[in-house]
Amino acid sequence: MARILLVDDDELVRATLVAMLQSAGHQTDEAMNVVSGLQQLTEIPYDLVITDILMPDKNGFDLMMDLKRRYPAQKVLAISGNSGGVVLSTAKYLGASATLRKPLDSEEFLDVVEGLVS
Numbered sequence: 001m002a003r004i005l006l007v008d009d010d011e012l013v014r015a016t017l018v019a020m021l022q023s024a025g026h027q028t029d030e031a032m033n034v035v036s037g038l039q040q041l042t043e044i045p046y047d048l049v050i051t052d053i054l055m056p057d058k059n060g061f062d063l064m065m066d067l068k069r070r071y072p073a074q075k076v077l078a079i080s081g082n083s084g085g086v087v088l089s090t091a092k093y094l095g096a097s098a099t100l101r102k103p104l105d106s107e108e109f110l111d112v113v114e115g116l117v118s
Helices: 011-023 034-043 060-070 085-093 106-117
Strands: 003-007 027-031 048-052 076-080 098-101
Touching: 003 011, 003 034, 011 027, 011 106, 027 034, 034 048, 034 060, 048 060, 048 106, 060 076, 060 085, 076 085, 076 106, 085 098, 098 106
Parallel strands: 003 027, 003 048, 048 076, 076 098
Antiparallel strands: none
């Protein structure tokens, strides 16, 4: 069992992914934006951070840059519904351990998560 933080501004996406992660046996916390996600990270160590990229105010890129500065070993799975490959390529460049395009395939999503936390 891993401890995972999910940061996504879409409530339905958060609820769906949290349910999937918990059914796979992972302890999962959620944050609706980067600021609250960073606050949680200062209080709790996580095995994996899953973040959406395109969010209002601070985005997933901001989160990843902050994580690399504060917690350089932190594993990050970046997800995005942006249809262009540039967003996910940029996430990889900024240090994402893995990237996935929304809509997510549940089996692929859980396989990637398991690979990152094992």
